[in-house]
Amino acid sequence: xxxxxxxxxxxxxxxxxxxxxxxxxxxxxxxxxxxxxxxxxxxxxxxxxxxxxxxxxxxxxxxxxxxxxxxxxxxxxxxxxxxxxxxxxxxxxxxxxxxxxxxxxxxxxxxxxxxxxxxxxxxxxxxxxxxxxxxxxxxxxxxxxxxxxxxxxxxxxxxxxxxxxxxxxxxxxxxxxxxxxxxxxxxxxxxxxxxxxxxxxxxxxxxxxxxxxxxxxxxxxxxxxxxxxxxxxxxxxxxxxxxxxxxxxxxxxxxxxxxxxxxxxxxxxxxxxxxxxxxxxxxxxxxxxxxxxxxxxxxxxxxxxxxxxxxxxxxxxxxxxxxxxxxxxxxxxxxxxxxxxxxxxxxxxxxxxxxxxxxxxxxxxxxxxxxxxxxxxxxxxxxxxxxxxxxxxxxxxxxxxxxxxxxxxxxxxxxxxxxxxxxxxxxxxxxxxxxxxxxxxxxxxxxxxxxxxxxxxxxxxxxxxxxxxxxxxxxxxxxxxxxxxxxxxxxxxxxxxxxxxxxxxxxxxxxxxxxxxxxxxxxxxxxxxxxxxxxxxxxxxxxxxxxxxxxxxxxxxxxxxxxxxxxxxxxxxxxxxxxxxxxxxxxxxxxxxxxxxxxxxxxxxxxxxxxxxxxxxxxxxxxxxxxxxxxxxxxxxxxxxxxxxxxxxxxxxxxxxxxxxxxxxxxxxxxxxxxxxxxxxxxxxxxxxxxxxxxxxxxxxxxxxxxxxxxxxxxxxxxxxxxxxxxxxx
Numbered sequence: 001x002x003x004x005x006x007x008x009x010x011x012x013x014x015x016x017x018x019x020x021x022x023x024x025x026x027x028x029x030x031x032x033x034x035x036x037x038x039x040x041x042x043x044x045x046x047x048x049x050x051x052x053x054x055x056x057x058x059x060x061x062x063x064x065x066x067x068x069x070x071x072x073x074x075x076x077x078x079x080x081x082x083x084x085x086x087x088x089x090x091x092x093x094x095x096x097x098x099x100x101x102x103x104x105x106x107x108x109x110x111x112x113x114x115x116x117x118x119x120x121x122x123x124x125x126x127x128x129x130x131x132x133x134x135x136x137x138x139x140x141x142x143x144x145x146x147x148x149x150x151x152x153x154x155x156x157x158x159x160x161x162x163x164x165x166x167x168x169x170x171x172x173x174x175x176x177x178x179x180x181x182x183x184x185x186x187x188x189x190x191x192x193x194x195x196x197x198x199x200x201x202x203x204x205x206x207x208x209x210x211x212x213x214x215x216x217x218x219x220x221x222x223x224x225x226x227x228x229x230x231x232x233x234x235x236x237x238x239x240x241x242x243x244x245x246x247x248x249x250x251x252x253x254x255x256x257x258x259x260x261x262x263x264x265x266x267x268x269x270x271x272x273x274x275x276x277x278x279x280x281x282x283x284x285x286x287x288x289x290x291x292x293x294x295x296x297x298x299x300x301x302x303x304x305x306x307x308x309x310x311x312x313x314x315x316x317x318x319x320x321x322x323x324x325x326x327x328x329x330x331x332x333x334x335x336x337x338x339x340x341x342x343x344x345x346x347x348x349x350x351x352x353x354x355x356x357x358x359x360x361x362x363x364x365x366x367x368x369x370x371x372x373x374x375x376x377x378x379x380x381x382x383x384x385x386x387x388x389x390x391x392x393x394x395x396x397x398x399x400x401x402x403x404x405x406x407x408x409x410x411x412x413x414x415x416x417x418x419x420x421x422x423x424x425x426x427x428x429x430x431x432x433x434x435x436x437x438x439x440x441x442x443x444x445x446x447x448x449x450x451x452x453x454x455x456x457x458x459x460x461x462x463x464x465x466x467x468x469x470x471x472x473x474x475x476x477x478x479x480x481x482x483x484x485x486x487x488x489x490x491x492x493x494x495x496x497x498x499x500x501x502x503x504x505x506x507x508x509x510x511x512x513x514x515x516x517x518x519x520x521x522x523x524x525x526x527x528x529x530x531x532x533x534x535x536x537x538x539x540x541x542x543x544x545x546x547x548x549x550x551x552x553x554x555x556x557x558x559x560x561x562x563x564x565x566x567x568x569x570x571x572x573x574x575x576x577x578x579x580x581x582x583x584x585x586x587x588x589x590x591x592x593x594x595x596x597x598x599x600x601x602x603x604x605x606x607x608x609x610x611x612x613x614x615x616x617x618x619x620x621x622x623x624x625x626x627x628x629x630x631x632x633x634x635x636x637x638x639x640x641x642x643x644x645x646x647x648x649x650x651x652x653x654x655x656x657x658x659x660x661x662x663x664x665x666x667x668x669x670x671x672x673x674x675x676x677x678x679x680x681x682x683x684x685x686x687x688x689x690x691x692x693x694x695x696x697x698x699x700x701x702x703x704x705x706x707x708x709x710x711x712x713x714x715x716x717x718x719x720x721x722x723x724x725x726x727x728x729x730x
Contacts, residue, residue, distance in 0.1 A: 076298065123171055152200045187243050188241050192256055192621070197252040197254070211235045213310035249460075272332075278342045280341070287313050287317040296398075297318030299322075301315065325398045325448070329595055346397045354392075356397070376462060416447070416449050418430075425467060432444045432483050435488060441569065444527075448475065448521070463518070475514075
């Protein structure tokens with residue numbers, strides 16, 4: 001069987017060549033189809049011979065049994081009948097084809113002879129339009145072999161040849177000396193790249209990890225690659241979208257189709273796309289090392305955003321983190337050479353500026369001036385704090401080598417209290433505890449408003465490094481110490497009562513203090529003051545009393561106004577009466593004048609009458625005096641007096657014995673008894689409307705009354721030797 005198969009394959013090959021020439025198609029495709037046909041015809045003919053008599057033997061008994069029994073065939077019987085009928089049909093067709101195969105065999109034999117002559121004697125090789133022929137030379141007539149370490153032959157040595165066969169007919173490649181391997185062309189789809197690994201070439205220098213790019217028509221000319229110093233291993237160059245005829249004996253091509261087998265992902269072999277709101281931070285894997293003291297490679301020109309790796313390395317590009325970034329767009333990048341990390345653009349919100357602190361760039365050159373001694377500033381592109389801030393918007397910055405410190409340009413409120421603003425700069429601030437001059441400790445809540453100008457922001461950051469440091473290291477100690485010192489100069493109540501003055505003093509002091517830090521102090525506000533409870537109660541009571549006093553004053557003013565209103569109203573109401581009264585006053589004045597005149601007349605009359613009466617009395621008195629003098633001369637002074645007294649007593653009916661008798665003996669009626677008796681008598685006398693005492697108006701005479709008068713002590717009877725003596729007048 002083996003001996004028969006090979007001649008038949010040759011016959012089939014010859015037939016396919018003839019057919020290909022006739023229809024102007026590729027010889028290799030027809031050859032393959034002819035071989036398949038020749039290989040399938042032999043088993044078919046053998047199987048037909050074995051089953052040629054089976055259809056009648058199977059179908060006849062089944063039909064006879066079913067017709068006699070009148071039964072319907074089962075599914076299995078139907079399948080058997082169908083198979084038998086198919087076999088019978090195939091057998092009939094085969095007999096027809098075998099009757100016509102004779103002329104076809106003759107044609108194949110003639111075509112095979114025609115083909116075998118150029119193949120064996122002319123060395124013809126036909127390459128299709130989308131093929132490339134890789135040539136292997138089995139031996140060299142000169143006997144030369146490849147140099148040590150080389151894989152590809154450049155000078156006709158035995159082995160893989162550098163030159164490939166393009167589409168078309170090629171003569172002289174005899175089968176006994178050459179073997180031609182037909183490979184499909186390499187196709188790189190749109191949006192993808194293909195990486196190359198060279199199996200031959202010079203060694204890659206130790207300072208590099210990728211083979212350099214040489215002029216070789218995108219790796220399609222292996223001879224040029226080797227002649228121009230191409231290096232073996234992973235290549236810095238790569239293939240972009242397109243179709244390439246690659247010598248696969250020298251170059252291994254890695255595409256998305258076989259990336260997994262080579263330990264890569266298909267995403268690595270796609271064109272790298274940077275989003276519109278992002279930037280690509282680049283890290284190169286080849287190049288000379290970064291200089292000492294640097295953290296990123298400097299920008300080098302001419303490499304088309306890292307798409308031309310060879311130009312990057314030739315220009316002195318450094319391996320590692322790069323200062324240059326990739327902006328939005330699509331880039332053909334070799335993943336063995338470049339790694340890209342996409343980060344968001346630096347956004348500066350409205351109301352802020354961004355102060356750039358660069359860790360890379362040109363040498364540091366301070367441009368802040370001699371007056372600025374707390375930091376230094378540099379121009380953009382240098383290392384240090386840039387003089388120009390970034391204004392609101394999105395900025396494509398390499399945040400791996402630069403830092404942007406946000407500085408608010410609006411007013412910032414900082415609270416020394418439990419309240420915290422949205423910026424959180426005052427999250428660590430608390431109310432200030434101060435001590436007054438009288439030794440009391442109390443808490444103050446302070447609010448400080450500051451402003452940092454856009455052009456002053458770089459100076460502030462250069463001084464303190466960050467806005468939080470400004471609050472923690474400048475504002476907190478400055479404001480805290482000022483209020484602690486100022487509170488010691490006042491008592492608690494003075495501080496409370498003069499709060500506005502303390503606030504104005506603090507505002508001026510803090511403005512001056514912060515101006516040296518390029519920060520504008522807008523205002524300083526004293527919030528809640530929490531003194532000791534007893535002092536607060538005193539202040540509250542005082543305030544309440546003051547308010548009450550004001551209330552009373554207002555009420556008093558209201559009452560005064562009310563009285564004035566009533567007075568004015570009353571005056572308006574009695575205006576008519578006032579007019580009448582004025583007339584009455586005039587009339588009264590006239591009457592008074594008349595009465596005065598009348599009184600003056602009556603006075604003159606009375607004066608004359610009094611003078612007359614005085615003269616009469618004087619005459620009467622003179623007469624009585626003459627009478628008394630005569631009586632005294634006649635009876636003596638004591639006798640005449642006693643006679644007058646008795647006459648008076650008789651005329652007035654005066655009792656000589658008093659109602660209350662006070663004696664000096666021990667028999668009773670002592671002084672105490674007399675006083676008690678007098679008190680009771682006086683009380684009774686008051687209730688009975690006792691006679692009033694003698695007054696000067698009575699001219700020394702006893703009143704005419706039935707009641708018993710008070711007898712003077714001088715008229716009490718005296719006892720001498722137990723006998724009552726007659727009263728004596730003193």
